[in-house]
Amino acid sequence: MSMAEEGVLKGITVLDLTRVVAGPFCGAILGDLGAKVIKIERPEKGDDSRAYAPYINGESLYYANLNRNKYGITLNLKTEQGKEIIKGLVKKADILIENFRPGVMERLGLGYHNLIKINSKLIYGAVSGFGSYGPYKERPGYDIIAQAMGGLMSITGQKGNPPTRAGSAMGDMLGGLNLTIGVLAALQARERTGKGRKVDIALTDCVVASLEQTIQRYVVSGKNPERNGNTYAAIAPYDTFRARDGYVVIGCGNQKLFEAFCRDIMKKPEIIVDARFLTVPLRVENNEELKGMIEEWTSKRSVEEIVNAVLKAQIPASPIFNVEDVVKDPHIAKAREMIVKNSHPVMGEIILNGNPIKILGAMPKIRKPSPILGEDTESILGEYLNISGEEIRTLRKKGVL
């Protein structure tokens, strides 16, 4: 990865007014890909996530991960001078992202329809719990609300257990990714039309879209899909199986893989011609019996032994990694650079999540650490709006910055 590489989004300026997770994640992705991202935080407290653990030397590593590659300024959007400053920046920006509750930007006089009067090419990306239209638009939203109302918790978990949240802020992650797609797609349209657009993302919508076949399964059967551990409703065998020393994943996604697994690995060719297991839908229907037969084989062997044997036959299999395994893995952490070091002025050397969007010759890259609150106020306002250091001190005293 050469230092001279340019990110694909070089030349694109993003105003990032977002807080907490979904919005900041979008800003971080755009920054990783080379955009210049200016994060705007309220004076004194800044982003709520600056209060989230884990900490090093009083700074939040949670915040650092989601706000790398951003310049940070403080700005009080409730003051007249604050509004003037943001409008000045909007004139020079390509993209603005925000995740206030719908209506907040309008009440500040900074809604999409006001801002495009200043810059008709502006792409305006909003992400909220339920979006800017529809009966729930006023409801506050967080990741866990989206996972709950988007249906994901109802289908995640072991049989007979309570609804279960995906173990990370998955609703926020999906929201941030969809917002990124929206603003980039709108940017593409702008090349053709010369006009900006408003992108309106709801976390709950994003979770619903991620349910894939679950919706169709319900509509066709009339039966609510239930929590069913690690079994996949559309394919079998495709699950976790009990090994002698833990659990192992084996996935036979098509007939060829299934036949190879029975014949070459388990040495039980009779399963292939068993009337209960002849097709994918039949195997799904009779999955419990099939799983029992496979566990008879897996439970006598170690995870390592099984993974090696199954992979040797080109059939998908894997151990289940914990976070430590991920962080230490030579492929994931090192070769794919999904665990990256970053040097932060207060925290020292820290570990951040890599970016999975590997664009060959223009790799995603962490060019700068997350800002200390207000770190770049002076340099950014000087560069973009020609505001002097003295004016900045005055504005700071007035509570504008």
Place this chain on the structure above:
Amino acid sequence: MSMAEEGVLKGITVLDLTRVVAGPFCGAILGDLGAKVIKIERPEKGDDSRAYAPYINGESLYYANLNRNKYGITLNLKTEQGKEIIKGLVKKADILIENFRPGVMERLGLGYHNLIKINSKLIYGAVSGFGSYGPYKERPGYDIIAQAMGGLMSITGQKGNPPTRAGSAMGDMLGGLNLTIGVLAALQARERTGKGRKVDIALTDCVVASLEQTIQRYVVSGKNPERNGNTYAAIAPYDTFRARDGYVVIGCGNQKLFEAFCRDIMKKPEIIVDARFLTVPLRVENNEELKGMIEEWTSKRSVEEIVNAVLKAQIPASPIFNVEDVVKDPHIAKAREMIVKNSHPVMGEIILNGNPIKILGAMPKIRKPSPILGEDTESILGEYLNISGEEIRTLRKKGVL
């Protein structure tokens, strides 16, 4: 939503060589946003997911959801004439996406470096289990493998339970979204540089990126994050709570919300000043006691009663929706159009998942149903390569189409 609306990606042509989930999901998103997507499938069997339930009249609804808005042609890439045809299409395409195992396209003579000789502006997007470089590049990958090796399963599930898969193909969903971002970002760079790029997405990488603060938590503490039900490691109270008739979600993401919840809803202002609960990190540390105190209040009330009272105070709360609730919800299904009807020539009226990328004035839209295998071979090859109906019949007999 006016019929005259153009999608933001109008004018962009995508060759979609992908199968199963992650890749097709990317093609469907690009199509929903207005790109012309040509799906290329092997003759006779087509995409593996054509064999996945649920079915209507012998056609897979699983496939229909992930392949709406695509034209479908069959093509045998192992034949010389098949290679010539795909090269002819590449000349006229903006984006090509594929999810073969790394090396397969190269062995067919259709690798990125060959194709950019034909069209230097081509954006080439690849998605696979582990990516095209690194020690595991040859390993086969599926969603469940990515969820397992990306660490997500290890942190999902109830305390003391086995590692748990997110209930949908989340690794594939994340892969499709990241691939979409990659090709759109590369398209933006092309406007500046005139050159295409290769985007290389690994499902496992995408899952790792979605772990957000979990990685930092492990690195700082040295302790592996454990499965902990619906508790979020960075914020409290932010969880599911036992109600009289089920579970309810309440999320107090900052101090103000927490204080309002204790004072105005539970009428227990003494909790606010309790030394155990003074800050976010303290509440996380003493979450079990705090949760107990909240459940004392929630367990005496119904989900509806709690959600209404808490939302009235502008504090995030929700019920847990099952798939039926989602499909019937006036906000999610109707207003946000996340559950959409589509008319399919064989299946009749079907229900597909909506697209959450709401671009106002250029909404995502289902313009055509998924193709029957090879449905558009004649029209697409006629339009793009001027191949006659008679030639097509000959090519079909030879097994090229």
